[in-house]
Amino acid sequence: MSHFRHITFQSIAQFRRLTFRGIIAGFMLMSGLTFADQPATDSAGRVAGHLAAGEFGPAMDVAMKVADPVQRAALVQDIADAQAAAGEPVTAAATLSRISRNLPNASTSGPKGRGGFSGGGTMADFRTLMNMIETNTSGKWMNVDSEGGSQSPYPYGVHVSPNGLLHRLTSKESSNLLASLGMRARQADLNADVARHSDLRLVSLTRLEKAVAQRLSDGLTVPETMAQLAGLSQIKYVMVYPESKEIVIGGPADAWQYNAQGQPVSTSTGRPTLQLDDLVTVLRTFARNDADFGCSINTRDDGVRALTDFVQKSQARGPLNSKSVRNWVKQLQEKLGRQDIEVWGVPADSRVARVIVEADYRMKLIGIDKLKAGKEIPSYFDLLSTAQPKEVQTMDALRWWLTMKYDAVTHSADKNVFEIQGSSVLCQSENQFLTAEGKHVPTGQSEPTNRAFAQNFTANYETLATRDPVFADMQNIFDLALVSALIQHERLHDKAGWDLGAFTPRGDYATARYAVPKEIDSVVNHRVYNGRDIVVQVAGGVRGDVMSVVKDPKLTPESPRLGSLAKTAQAPELPTGRWWWDAVK
Secondary structure (H helix, E strand, O other): OOOOOEEEOOOHHHHHHOOHHHHHHHHHHHHOOOOOOOOHHHHHHHHHHHHHOOOHHHHHHHHOOOOOHHHHHHHHHHHHHHHHHOOOHHHHHHHHHHHHOOOOOOOOOOOOOOOOOOOOOOOOOOHHHHHHHHHOOOOOEHHHHOOOEEEEOOOOOEEEOOOOEEEEOOHHHHHHHHHHHOOOOEEOOOOHHHHOOEEEEEEEHHHHHHHHHHHHHOOOOOOHHHHOHHHEOOOOEEEEEOOOOEEEEEEEEOOEEEOOOOOEEEOOOOOEOOOHHHHHHHHHHHHOOOOOEEEEEEOOHHHHHHHHHHHHHHHHOOOOOHHHHHHHHHHHHHHHOEEEEEEEOOOOOOHHHHHHHHHHHHHHHHHOOOOOOOOOOOOHHHHHHHOOHHHOOOEEEEEEEEEEEOOEEEEOOOOOEEEEEOOEEEEEEEEEEEOOOOOEEEOOOOOHHHHHHHHHHHHOHHHHHHHOHHHHHHHHHHHHHHHHHHHHHOOHHHHOOOOOHHHOOOOOOOOOOOOOOOEEEOOOEEEEEOOEEEEEEEEEEEEEOOHHHHOOOOOOOEOOOHHHHHHHHOOOOOOOOOOEEEOOO
16 A cells, blocks of 8 residues: 555445455444444344345335444445445445544544545545545555655546646547446436436425534444435525524425436436535635635736737747647647636635636636537637638737526515525626736727627527536535525524524534646637737636625516515424425425
8 A cells, every 4th residue: 555656446346455345244243333222133134135125225224223343343244235236336435434534543534424525415425534544554645745655536627646637538538537437327326216207306404503513422424315406497586484493495406316426416307416515615704704706717927928028029020830739729728827716715625616617717728619519619719710801919818717607686675584585606707908018908998809808608598508517516605605694694594593503614514625726728719810820828716705696686577476475485393313305286
């Protein structure tokens, strides 16, 4: 192990090579943990019966109640073996990591609770296992010693190297990675109730938080239904019930499956599910009274100076010949160098940060024709064909940035019910002036071609989101942020008597953590237009200024009909621990 420079957990076989059964059994003997007493012989038979029926969740519940740590570890290993045999190695890995979180030498960094990269559920929770490897092997580790080897969980659409360099995974890289993980599109392991389609599923945030806190107190992980907010794919309503002391969100929901990138998506629409990790991240942002959150990808002054000087000297020598264009464009990128990634308002190692940075990056790639978004969203270069000659400069410094867009957030007379209308994302644009020192100076103006790209991007955002889940994912994050802003601005948590509990900034719930993206190789592009070489490089970012929405009286009118919705959507009699239900039509 001391010779490893980087580990990416790719298959259950790697867990076998770590002789994980022996590690678990040995550490559990020393742990002194106590569980509700359950006879091992009875439990073994019950676990076997559940596994024969393919019921992994109930099997785990039985296994975790066995008092003897060695027998408990053996039953968990049996469950993991059955999951791996069923073609679910990632789920098997998560099963093994569930009990390793309580081992004495595998303490997680950060708050008490579910510390991992997966965000809970049946996607693998690797943080504990990675900590175990770091503390029980020789050699230095980057995470501990700031040098040596490193480890990373399964990445999604982007990859971040140990030094913080972000790059987009190619189709081949993604395919190879997924093949090595044994991942494929698969249905989530859900019971019939939560798998049922619902036009309006209600999730009580207050009940959910209590259920999560109880599981963490019991040493259990957060199940998949909680991690995916019972399959919600959009938020339509936010309600507070002062009498029953709860805050409720509601929207369409469905069963979910994991797509080719390992992301949970609705089986009917393909939209990503809303994620508990994202909700907790933005709840904490507004609980700290942060006004907004976002990211930007910024050029470096020396790079812009070098690029500008290179272009000017090249233009003075006359037009390029066709053979030298490719090398010339490569030199453009080298001259501009890397760009810095800045994240504010949310932790830079959160999933929220990863999603908004990737969405910003992909939007820029679409704009300069490095990534196709469909005929509805032509690139800036494609739009130049209809531009007026005076619009076209030999070098354009453009700025595009993404923010939220809502038609309205209506409310009942007592402000206990809110309806989110027309949720989408807005792309904004600006032309910038480049100084001799290489600085971008805002002009407050956007020339027609630049403006046309932003308008097309906004108008066709929903279509784009169905093709590229990262844009739907960012829209979901904006909606969760709007909910969090409403809770704070309208003091809904005070009405419900809710202090956010495990979801507070210092609460026990530990959200997933990812490698922090710090810089990225610049992407520039070039076209010849009217005999001139046109170079485009872009600045911009993502800004989630949802407080500006909830404070705008023009966007928050009263709607008398919402008062009756509260009664229709109110929770029926629910079993103990149940935190979601479907509205009765």
